[in-house]
Amino acid sequence: MVEIKLENITHVYTTEKGLKTVALENVNITFPSGKITGILGPSGCGKTTMLKIIAGLLKPTKGRVYFDNRDVTNLDPQQRNVAMVFQFPVAYDMSIYDNIAFPLKLRNISKDTIHKRVMEIVDILGIDRSILNKNAKGVDPGLRQKIAVARALIREADVLLLDEPLTNLEPLVRIELKTRLKEITKTLKITTIYVTHDQAEVLTLAERIAVMNMGRVIQYDETTNVYENPVHEFVGYFIGNPGMNFVECSLNERKTALDCKGFELSLNRDEVETLVKYGTEFRLGIRPEHIYIDEGKSNKGIKGRVSLIERVGTALLIHAEISKEVSLVVKTYKQLVLQEGSIINLLLPKDKIRIFDRKTGNKILP
Structure with a gap:
């Protein structure tokens, strides 16, 4: 050895x-x-x-x-x-x-x-x-x-x-x-x-x-x-099948959340203090398998419109348009009854979200 x-x-x-x-x-x-x-x-x-x-x-x-x-x-x-x-x-x-x-x-x-x-x-x-x-x-x-x-x-x-x-x-x-x-x-x-x-x-x-x-x-x-x-x-992009979702976002004027062009991510004081050291422009990353679809009737999460459904083995890749600028891919093994055009609520667990510096690509949080 x-x-x-x-x-x-x-x-x-x-x-x-x-x-x-x-x-x-x-x-x-x-x-x-x-x-x-x-x-x-x-x-x-x-x-x-x-x-x-x-x-x-x-x-x-x-x-x-x-x-x-x-x-x-x-x-x-x-x-x-x-x-x-x-x-x-x-x-x-x-x-x-x-x-x-x-x-x-x-x-x-x-x-x-x-x-x-x-x-x-x-x-x-x-x-x-x-x-x-x-x-x-x-x-x-x-x-x-x-x-x-x-x-x-x-x-x-x-x-x-x-x-x-x-x-x-x-x-x-x-x-x-x-x-x-x-x-x-x-x-x-x-x-x-x-x-x-x-x-x-x-x-x-x-x-x-x-x-x-x-x-x-x-x-x-x-x-x-x-x-x-x-x-x-x-x-984040190279590892995973598919790789991470990335969304460009900016620190809002009140410095309380990240504006992600279709949804906001609230921030605590410590997170804000860390981010401001790097400017105001960032990129949010989350893996497709870490996003959940809220199957209930609640208004929780982020609304998206299903634009494409792909089957990869036993998994479903669901492409959801959040806004004109933002689309997210969800990977699930649940056999959901969905079709293109369906409106779904997406839940993004904060502990699975990573924030990257848009200039360097380096991870900042957490």
Whole structure:
């Protein structure tokens, strides 16, 4: 087990024409020993570059990499004892057995020891022993990815780096591999960093998540906190299916409430004192599943007109127009009798509302 620390990491790619692209900018993050940490973000945000720097495949333009407080920035990949799994990195001209055994054969380990380790790993991953002598070229994508993971695990590495390992796999295969990966990493207590753009994967597997955008780590926290308390609008929008609702709002003249162009959010004195430090223009955020539809006849809540109803699995996404400027999406698993044009009352629990600075996108309250 190894704790990994990245300190002030910046990486710049330079093209042949001298054009520079900043892939990572001043990244500071510590990955705990023996745990699964997820790195989540859109394509091009710097996730894979970070993995390559940890693995030693890239040397950062600036900053240091530490394994258990040992500076490994200048060490080659083979000196770091890191296993890295990309999507389908399998040698098609070799048998399944030889693919898995390959890292041990490079170390001149005895055939008996190699055979024992291969059998242990294939059993853990649910690979049928009877197919091990088959050529890897004809296997399905799910099995190819299992082979890649097996080859990484057989090395008994200190660190396991997974880069989009479940992309383009069938749903049932993804579920099986996701379950096995979680069980394996927990049993072996191997420090695991799991890179993906798929939030469903990372929310299921990881104990902590780093959300990245444009080369920066925007938030790094426990999975629940990232979801419930996004520190920036980007995190609120990117995490969730769908992401947060955002409504532009302004502090009213009396400084008692936020005017949200269709409804008001009352404020207490402490909230006002906090907000005025940032000006008068803000953005209210609330998740679709945190908005409730008042099914009674009361006049509580915010009136809205249903403009669209979408069914996503067992959930309903109800789009409600509050005013010309404001629409909210409600996510519910109740089977409501509604149609486009229906008037509904929406309840927004104040403890689920987050207020962001409209200029910076940073969360202010609570």
